[in-house]
Amino acid sequence: MRIRTKAYIIAGFSLIYGMQAVMAILLMTRDGIRMHAPAPGITLPRGLPREFPRETTVVGDAWIKAGISRIEVRIRGEAGGAS
Amino acid sequence: MPAERDAIKYRGEVVSLLAAWRTKVSFPSDGSYSLSAIATGSDGLILETRPRRISISSSAASREFVFGSPAHLVPLAVVLALCIAVPLAVRRTRSDLVRDRVAFAITLLLWVHEIVYEIYWFAIGAWTVGNCLLLHMCALALMFLHVLYFSRDGGFRQTLFELLYFFGLGGAMQALFTPDIGMHGFPELKYFDYFISHGTIVLGMVYAAVLYRFELTWKSWIRVVVGTLGATLAAYGLDLLLRFLPPYEVGNYFIMGYPPPTGSVIDVFASIFGPSPRYLVGLVLMGLALFGLLYLPYVVRRLARRRSAGATPSR
Numbered sequence: 001m002r003i004r005t006k007a008y009i010i011a012g013f014s015l016i017y018g019m020q021a022v023m024a025i026l027l028m029t030r031d032g033i034r035m036h037a038p039a040p041g042i043t044l045p046r047g048l049p050r051e052f053p054r055e056t057t058v059v060g061d062a063w064i065k066a067g068i069s070r071i072e073v074r075i076r077g078e079a080g081g082a083s
Numbered sequence: 084m085p086a087e088r089d090a091i092k093y094r095g096e097v098v099s100l101l102a103a104w105r106t107k108v109s110f111p112s113d114g115s116y117s118l119s120a121i122a123t124g125s126d127g128l129i130l131e132t133r134p135r136r137i138s139i140s141s142s143a144a145s146r147e148f149v150f151g152s153p154a155h156l157v158p159l160a161v162v163l164a165l166c167i168a169v170p171l172a173v174r175r176t177r178s179d180l181v182r183d184r185v186a187f188a189i190t191l192l193l194w195v196h197e198i199v200y201e202i203y204w205f206a207i208g209a210w211t212v213g214n215c216l217l218l219h220m221c222a223l224a225l226m227f228l229h230v231l232y233f234s235r236d237g238g239f240r241q242t243l244f245e246l247l248y249f250f251g252l253g254g255a256m257q258a259l260f261t262p263d264i265g266m267h268g269f270p271e272l273k274y275f276d277y278f279i280s281h282g283t284i285v286l287g288m289v290y291a292a293v294l295y296r297f298e299l300t301w302k303s304w305i306r307v308v309v310g311t312l313g314a315t316l317a318a319y320g321l322d323l324l325l326r327f328l329p330p331y332e333v334g335n336y337f338i339m340g341y342p343p344p345t346g347s348v349i350d351v352f353a354s355i356f357g358p359s360p361r362y363l364v365g366l367v368l369m370g371l372a373l374f375g376l377l378y379l380p381y382v383v384r385r386l387a388r389r390r391s392a393g394a395t396p397s398r
Contacts (some may be wrong), residue, residue, distance in 0.1 A: 001233050001235055008229075009230060009233075012194050012229065015198070016194065016197060016201075016226070019198065020201065020216055020217065023201070023205050023215075024216070027210075027329060027330070028329050029329060031124065031128060032130065033120055033122045033130040033131065034209075035118065035119075035120050035132045035135055036207050036208040037265075037267070038118075038137050038266065039207060039271065040135045040136065040137070041138075042137050044110075044137060044139050044143060044146075045140065045141065045144060055107045055108065056107070056108060056110075056266065057106070057107050057265075057266060058086070058105065058107075058108055058118060058120070059103065060103070060104055060132065060208065061102040061103045061104065061208075062102060062104060062120070062122040062330075063102045063330030063332075064122060064124035064125070064126075064128055064130070065329075066126040067124065068088070068122055068123070069123050069124065069125050070085065070122070071085070071086040071088065071120060071122045071123075072084060072086060072121050073084045073086050073108060073118060073119070073120050074119050075084070075110070075116050075117075076119075076134070077116055078114055078115040078116070
């Protein structure tokens with residue numbers, strides 16, 4: 001393998017695995033909660049078929065060192081209603 | 084609205100809880116909504132996500148991925164066409180320089196794409212230590228394809244090809260035929276990522292098999308079994324260790340932590356052999372059958388060569 005190719009491979013491995021190590025360290029907090037679906041700003045279809053309200057799945061993850069007793073999702077309409 | 088945590092289950096019983104949670108929500112009418120999630124700890128600690136704004140429109144198209152839909156079949160057809168056209172076109176040039184340049188382009192596409200995807204996946208809060216490190220079978224093929232193309236050590240290269248052929252083709256083809264992208268269908272970035280990365284891995288392996296003239300023999304089978312078992316046991320150890328780090332859940336490299344919550348053939352193995360690591364027996368049997376299938380093109384090629392050699396008139 002030529003030195004240039006070797007350097008390219010080492011740089012690629014370092015960049016990708018290094019980036020992953022940084023991401024892993026950033027997530028090493030004692031507790032946390034995240035939501036990853038639906039994506040922010042997305043437009044979801046309301047009904048298929050249209051006479052029924054469209055359901056979507058809200059997905060995320062959460063961790064608390066002492067354990068989790070409850071997770072809930074709150075929806076707030078632009079008009080101010082909440083559930 | 085209460086959310087349920089994903090769990091590792093065996094015969095209906097919860098074995099252990101995962102960090103992931105999900106809940107179905109329905110919206111009464113079109114408009115803009117903000118969503119937030121709140122977790123309450125056993126010690127009374129309350130955590131809340133930042134509100135996320137989404138729009139609901141009855142005229143919007145669904146983004147849910149549907150198996151066998153045009154959004155599934157079109158990328159499969161594109162991958163198949165590229166796997167035939169690219170190696171044939173490059174072989175026709177009879178130039179090692181062209182061959183190496185195209186190989187370089189394939190690996191560069193994989194790496195650049197992976198970097199962009201990793202950043203995106205982390206930014207939307209979906210990247211996890213237990214699932215997203217590049218240590219899965221497909222990911223190892225993605226990372227080591229470059230070494231395979233440009234290494235000059237014959238023995239090392241041959242063994243690497245055998246492992247990556249099995250890891251890459253076996254894993255990526257299965258992923259292409261049975262995608263697990265749920266609500267991230269066309270035209271979300273995740274959809275494109277999924278088909279670009281797995282399709283390029285398949286193309287990369289077919290390219291290596293056709294243009295770099297690697298061979299598979301019955302000895303390859305033994306090396307692949309030993310190598311894969313070793314890697315699987317190492318992955319299982321890592322999966323267990325990850326339980327001690329946030330988010331305090333078992334990892335799932337080489338699918339040795341738990342069967343995917345969305346359902347797969349591993350559920351069948353788990354019901355026959357038992358939970359992880361016992362369902363490894365089923366995975367080994369499936370792996371042997373899969374390798375046999377991937378080995379077939381080489382058997383056919385050898386038979387065809389023998390037949391053409393036998394048909395050549397002797398002088």
